[in-house]
Amino acid sequence: MSQKPSIPKGTRDFLPGALNKRKYIFSVIADAFQRYGFQGIETPSFELTSTLMGKYGEEGDRLIFRILNSGEKVKKADMEALKQENLAAFANSLSEKALRYDLTVPFARFVVQHQNDLTFPFKRFQIQPVWRADRPQHGRYQEFYQCDGDVVGSDSLRNEVELIHIVDEVLSELGLPGFTIKINNRKVLSGIAELCGVGDQIIDLTTALDKLDKIGEEGVVRELRERGFDDTVLNKISPLFHIDTNFPEALSFLTSFLSTSEIGMKGVEELSYIHDRMLVLPLTKGKIELDVTLARGLNYYTGAILEVKAQGVQMGSICGGGRYDDLTGLFGLKGLSGVGISFGADRIYDIMETLELFPNALDSGPDYLFLNFSEEEADQCAQWAQALRRSGKVVELYPNAVKLQKQMKYAHEKGAKNVVMYGANERTQGVVVVKDMRSGEQHQWEVSAWLSSLE
């Protein structure tokens, strides 16, 4: 008796049609990175647990898939820790490896490990799956692909500008009707926290602020109070609730708002620099906004923070990124600045599917399908098929000499453009019959005339 097959929650199978579309997205992204001189790399799907743990904050650690020790290694289980209810230590003693949670931390490890083999600034892109033990939801999976591009070893803001242009090129080429690239700067957030006199609670302050567009001003105020911020702080930041996202206006507001904060002004300068470059080289389709409430990846971002949202669809961010000054420091290599972005291919896919943006050509079938009448004619067809493949055509020969109705149905469902018939009748006359599946018309050709018409 067979049980119903299934796959773990938050994972997906990809049918041929869907896979074609996914590969199309990946290739557009990879091509764009390559045009800018980024080089592809790959890293293992699992890393040492110690490489990953502690890099994503407490929440992140909980979402890392761990790989259970096997064989003799199960003896390493720390039963003492279990008795003392030290679950974290117990868990660590059971697992030495874990599935990668993102591509950035493994990349930092990669850069430190191979620093002598790399030329800096090093520009790499990486398209691989990552795993998170998250609760699946709309547009959220436990296994999904990230498409990351990073530049390490250069603190020039031109890298930020370049990444913004790559995002713009990719999303424009994929045909998204509109998208907003939101940009902020960790230094601006630090300046705000400094002004409020709560520099050490910057994460509490800014992650509450980050929810402004979702829960509104009242919600943010309520949440800030719950987190213990008093009226002085609330009064200080209240002007931030109404900042125009228009870049020049937001900049001039921040210039006066943060004038007494040295670090804040540094952030404003950086944003201003990026904005000026955008005037020199404008975006194709993307709209750029300065959003001071944007506060993502604060565990490691130190400068620019980027997030991209598609317009006209209900969907979380489709790209995210930023600058991290000391990520490789965690692995012992100090003073190497990096900046990167990550495309959320799965979400981009969902949006393109919803808006029907995929090119029709992606799921077209073979150019020619030879029907199979008998072993003898099939041998002849196989030779013609091979010749056609050598000239770049996609060609199939139906494997069995079953009734034509079945073969025609196969051709139809496979999306074959042409069906070639060569049976006993054709063989005795020295002809082939070629049917155009779209129009339904079919023509009889002298074999030699047909072959030369294909050249």
Add this chain to the structure above:
RNA sequence: GAGGUUGUAGCUCAGCUGGUUAGAGCGUCGGAUUGUGGUUCCGAAGGCCGCGGGUUCGAACCCCGUCUUCCUCCCCA
């Protein structure tokens, strides 16, 4: 991790206050049509009613547990 929700044929779903043999559409397969796809007609196969336990004379239906689905929160792509 917290709260809610869902599960019946390959897919989408009916199934009454618990009552005999659980239905439909689509799809699949066969035939009408032994050399021609999409349409049409006829026929057939396909179900431990998510899984485990409980209540009951009797459970797809009620209760508990578990897994799964989707949603909100947390967090994130």
